[in-house]
Amino acid sequence: EDQVTQSPEALRLQEGESSSLNCSYTVSGLRGLFWYRQDPGKGPEFLFTLYSAGEEKEKERLKATLTKKESFLHITAPKPEDSATYLCAVRASGGSNYKLTFGKGTLLTVNP
């Protein structure tokens, strides 16, 4: 069974204090790892897709990296507006390859 574990569950940073969120996964043949941002009461907003180990994607203060067992979302010099829940999901190969398996998310709070 595909599994996604995100850590920490919650992270509190000061503005400008860089850090990383972790997404560990167990999947039978990775066909994509996805990062989303979710604000309270809203739907998830797509950030990145990573497909193979060693791949990196960047967007403003966010950088996502991928290894064979985990992905990191690095946040450089965060601002209060980066506060949100960050979700990680994987797509596996096989018959249900349309399906995403989601982690429980990391709640990030950035204090001014």
Added chain:
Amino acid sequence: DGGITQSPKYLFRKEGQNVTLSCEQNLNHDAMYWYRQDPGQGLRLIYYSQIVNDFQKGDIAEGYSVSREKKESFPLTVTSAQKNPTAFYLCASSIDSQRPQHFGDGTRLSIL
């Protein structure tokens, strides 16, 4: 603006009542999805549709039904057989089953 529209934003269900959640997209996406989000849990797939008049059960389809009569629309009915319907329901769509999924802003369903 292209996007995914879910309505209503809040919905209340009485005992024994069926309720229908609306999801409309103008992104010309073929694939559409329904997820359920509960506190402390990852998103779970209820139903998936790859094309018009075709849909497949996800991990938690019991007590739910869907239709896909038009490419743009994928309504979800929560039936009286769903004994624990209180949750945040998210609709998503993607160009095809292999591309990133994009989400609407959800419907919060509660029991009266």
